[in-house]
Amino acid sequence: MPSPDEITCRDLVETVTEYLEGTLPAADRVRFDAHLAECPPCREYVAQMRHTVAALGRLPRDTISEDAKRGLLDAFRNWKKRPPAG
Amino acid sequence: MAEQRGRYDSAAVEPPGGDAEILGQLRAGDEAGFLSLVERHGPAMLRLASVHLSRAVAEEAVQDTWVAVLQGLNRFEQRSSLKTWIFSILMNRVRTQAQREGRTRPFSSFDTGAAGEEPALPDERFFPADHPEWPHHWAAPPKDWGASPEDRLLSEEVRAEIHRAIDGLPAGQREVITLSDVEGWTADEVSGLLGITAVNQRVLLHRARSKVRHALERYFEEVD
Numbered sequence: 235m236p237s238p239d240e241i242t243c244r245d246l247v248e249t250v251t252e253y254l255e256g257t258l259p260a261a262d263r264v265r266f267d268a269h270l271a272e273c274p275p276c277r278e279y280v281a282q283m284r285h286t287v288a289a290l291g292r293l294p295r296d297t298i299s300e301d302a303k304r305g306l307l308d309a310f311r312n313w314k315k316r317p318p319a320g
Numbered sequence: 321m322a323e324q325r326g327r328y329d330s331a332a333v334e335p336p337g338g339d340a341e342i343l344g345q346l347r348a349g350d351e352a353g354f355l356s357l358v359e360r361h362g363p364a365m366l367r368l369a370s371v372h373l374s375r376a377v378a379e380e381a382v383q384d385t386w387v388a389v390l391q392g393l394n395r396f397e398q399r400s401s402l403k404t405w406i407f408s409i410l411m412n413r414v415r416t417q418a419q420r421e422g423r424t425r426p427f428s429s430f431d432t433g434a435a436g437e438e439p440a441l442p443d444e445r446f447f448p449a450d451h452p453e454w455p456h457h458w459a460a461p462p463k464d465w466g467a468s469p470e471d472r473l474l475s476e477e478v479r480a481e482i483h484r485a486i487d488g489l490p491a492g493q494r495e496v497i498t499l500s501d502v503e504g505w506t507a508d509e510v511s512g513l514l515g516i517t518a519v520n521q522r523v524l525l526h527r528a529r530s531k532v533r534h535a536l537e538r539y540f541e542e543v544d
Contacts, residue, residue: 242456244446248439251526255507275461282462282469286533289473289482290501296363302379306358306386307351313390314349 241265246276250283339402346393358386361403364503365410371494372418381417385410400512407513440530465540478539485535489528496521497528 241249241262246269252258253266270277337344345353362382369378388409396405445460465472472478486494486502495514499505500521505513511521 242446243458244439244456247441247530248526250440251522251529255522255525257522273457275458278464279462282465282533282537283529285465285469285473286529286536287501288470289478289536290497290529290532291504292474293479293482293502296366298359298362302362302383303355303358305383307355309383309387310349310351310354310390313387 239265241269243269243273243276243279246270246273247279250280253280254283254287339398342402343393343396343398346390361406364498365407367498367502368407368495369410369414371491371498372414373421377417377421378414381410381413385413388413401509404509404513411513438527440526441534462537463541463544465536466544472540473536478536481535481539482532485532486528488535489531492516493524493528493531496524497532500525501529 246266249258249262249266253263258266270280342353342357346357365382365385366378369381372378373381385406389406392409396402400408445458446456447454447459449455451457486497489497492514496510499510499513500507507518507521511518514521516524
């Protein structure tokens, strides 16, 4: 039976972003870590969230279409010809 | 490395000289400098505009933004970063255009209710509150993602799944996860651009990430 100051798995799942972003108050962080130490499924959950965030940060970059690039280069050349707008 | 970015390597795409160097290039009429700026921010601008506009209209909004950036360049006073300034011009255009089109998808500033309203996982994943031994502990714990989830997450199929998951998010969550996690913007930059509080930024990011993880969990369960 969990003691009253322990957080539940459900609490952990709802505070994982604050934990990973480093915005969880220190006391809550201690409780979070204490729960993790005892709970393999929650360790797996946090690991999956970390993997998810890492994968999001490594999505390949879209490229700009050649058409769009050409249009923008034209706009840039036109802009160069003009005196600075007031 | 050049194609990677996000919070772990956003520095890889920023020029060493920063805004001052880019501004110097633009004002000197350096075409390569302009194109590299377009390549650096264009894709994220299109993703952000596409949250609220159809693809064709979003492309137009991005093109118009670049023209407005050039026209406003001599008035830009570097009170904000060049990036923030460009994206705020974009967001203004997107808002105007979305209103014109009668699109109703709410912007992040209207999509920030309390976190508890929308749990990260369905209730049945946890034992109920009155469970005699394990209230609110896992009833259906997450299954592991195999020996090397890092590698699996780099596959084309999984990346397509991640894009599908992002595209299925409500507008505000899509904006925040795109800027924060995909583009690697700081929390302050994101909340500043979207006009939301730091707390709301984290709430939206939390919901968005939780759903993307959940989508990946379902995907791995299907293929395993």
